[in-house]
Amino acid sequence: MEIQKMSFPKIMPLLESCIREMEGAAKKIRATLKTFPIGRLRVSPHRGSYQYFHVAENSKQVGSRGTYIPTSQRNLACGLAQRSYNETMTEAFTRGADSLKFALQELNRLEIENSFTAQGPGRCQLLSPIYLPxxxxxxxxxxxxxxxxxxxxxxxxxxxxxxxxxxxxxxxxxxxxxxxxxxxxxxxxxxxxxxxxxxxxxxxxxxxxxxxxxxxxxxxxxxxxxxxxxxxxxxxxxxxxxxxxxxxxxxxxxxxxxxxxxxxxxxxxxxxxx
Missing domain, CATH: 3.40.1350 (Trna Endonuclease; Chain: A, domain 1)
Incomplete structure (x- = not known):
C-alpha cells in the first residue's frame, strides 16, 4: 500500500496559513465589539412577526425579559444582534485556530516525512514504503x-x-x-x-x-x-x-x-x- 500523493510540506503551510487567518479574523471581529451596545437581545414571536427586548448586561434578575425595544429604536436591536453574532464568530475562529495549532503540533510530532529513512539503510532496502519524503x-x-x-x-x-x-x-x-x-x-x-x-x-x-x-x-x-x-x-x-x-x-x-x-x-x- 502506498500513500504517496499526500504532501506534508504542502499541508503544514496550509495549516499555518489557516491559523493566521483565523487568529487575524478573531482579532478584527473582537475589535468591533466595542462599537455595539452592551447587553443581549431577546427575540419573541408576536402576531406573525417579532418583538425585541434589551436585556441589560448588569441585570441580576434570572430570566429577565428585558426592556421592550420599539420600532423607532431598531438600530439598538440591530446592534445587540450583531454583537451577539460577532461574539459567536470570535469564539468560533479562536477555537478553530486552537484546534489547528494542536493538529499542527501532532503532525510535527509524528514525523511522517522521515519515518521511512529513519528505519535505516539496511531496513529501507527491504521495505515497500507507504510514504516517501x-x-x-x-x-x-x-x-x-x-x-x-x-x-x-x-x-x-x-x-x-x-x-x-x-x-x-x-x-x-x-x-x-x-x-x-x-x-x-x-x-x-x-x-x-x-x-x-x-x-x-x-x-x-x-x-x-x-x-x-x-x-x-x-x-x-x-x-x-x-x-x-x-x-x-x-x-x-x-x-x-x-x-x-x-x-x-x-x-x-x-x-x-x-x-x-x-x-x-x-x-x-x-x-x-x-
Whole structure:
C-alpha cells in the first residue's frame, strides 16, 4: 500500500496559513465589539412577526425579559444582534485556530516525512514504503521508464543540458529552465485520454512541494492557420479530460514574429511548479 500523493510540506503551510487567518479574523471581529451596545437581545414571536427586548448586561434578575425595544429604536436591536453574532464568530475562529495549532503540533510530532529513512539503510532496502519524503518521491518519479515518441531520421538533432533529445530550440530552453530550477520532468511522456487516444505532451512536470503533475505544451508555429486549428482542438481535448490551463496544464506559444520568452518560462515555473 502506498500513500504517496499526500504532501506534508504542502499541508503544514496550509495549516499555518489557516491559523493566521483565523487568529487575524478573531482579532478584527473582537475589535468591533466595542462599537455595539452592551447587553443581549431577546427575540419573541408576536402576531406573525417579532418583538425585541434589551436585556441589560448588569441585570441580576434570572430570566429577565428585558426592556421592550420599539420600532423607532431598531438600530439598538440591530446592534445587540450583531454583537451577539460577532461574539459567536470570535469564539468560533479562536477555537478553530486552537484546534489547528494542536493538529499542527501532532503532525510535527509524528514525523511522517522521515519515518521511512529513519528505519535505516539496511531496513529501507527491504521495505515497500507507504510514504516517501519529497526528495525520494521526486527521485522515484523521475526514474519511471517509458517509451516516448520516436524521432525521424531527418529531424534536426537538438539536445538539452541533460543530453535529452527534443524537437525544437524552444523546447531546449524550456527543458533547461526546468532542470536549472530543479523541477523533475519527463519529455513526451505518454498520456492516455478518456477517449482511449494516447497523446504525448511536450513535458510532464512534477511540483515536488505539492506532488501535483502538470503537462506543459509548447505551440511553436502559431503563424500557421492549420497549426492554430490543431492547437485549439488539442486544448479543447485536454479541457474535456480535466486538464485546465493554470490548474494542471501550462502552455506557451510563439510565431515567426515573437519567439518564446525565457523570463515568461521562469515565471510560469515559479508560479506553478515550485
Amino acid at each position: 519529497d526528495d525520494l518521491y521526486a527521485e522515484r518519479w523521475q526514474k519511471v521508464e517509458y517509451q516516448g515518441k520516436l524521432f525521424y531520421e531527418d529531424e534536426v538533432l537538438l539536445t538539452t543540458v541533460k543530453g535529452e533529445r527534443v524537437r525544437s530550440k524552444s523546447e531546449v530552453i524550456i527543458a533547461n529552465m526546468l532542470n536549472q530550477m530543479g523541477v523533475p520532468y519527463r519529455y513526451e511522456y505518454p498520456l492516455r485520454l478518456s477517449s482511449g487516444r494516447v497523446v504525448y505532451p511536450d513535458f510532464t512536470c512534477l511540483n515536488v512541494r505539492t506532488r501535483e503533475e502538470f503537462i506543459w505544451e509548447h505551440f511553436g508555429r502559431m503563424n500557421d492557420e492549420d497549426y492554430q486549428v490543431k492547437t485549439f482542438r488539442k486544448l479543447d481535448s485536454y479541457a474535456m479530460d480535466g486538464y485546465i490551463h493554470g490548474v494542471n496544464l501550462i502552455y506557451t506559444m510563439e510565431n515567426d514574429v515573437r519567439s518564446v520568452n525565457s523570463k515568461t518560462i521562469e515565471l510560469l515555473v515559479q508560479q506553478f511548479l515550485l
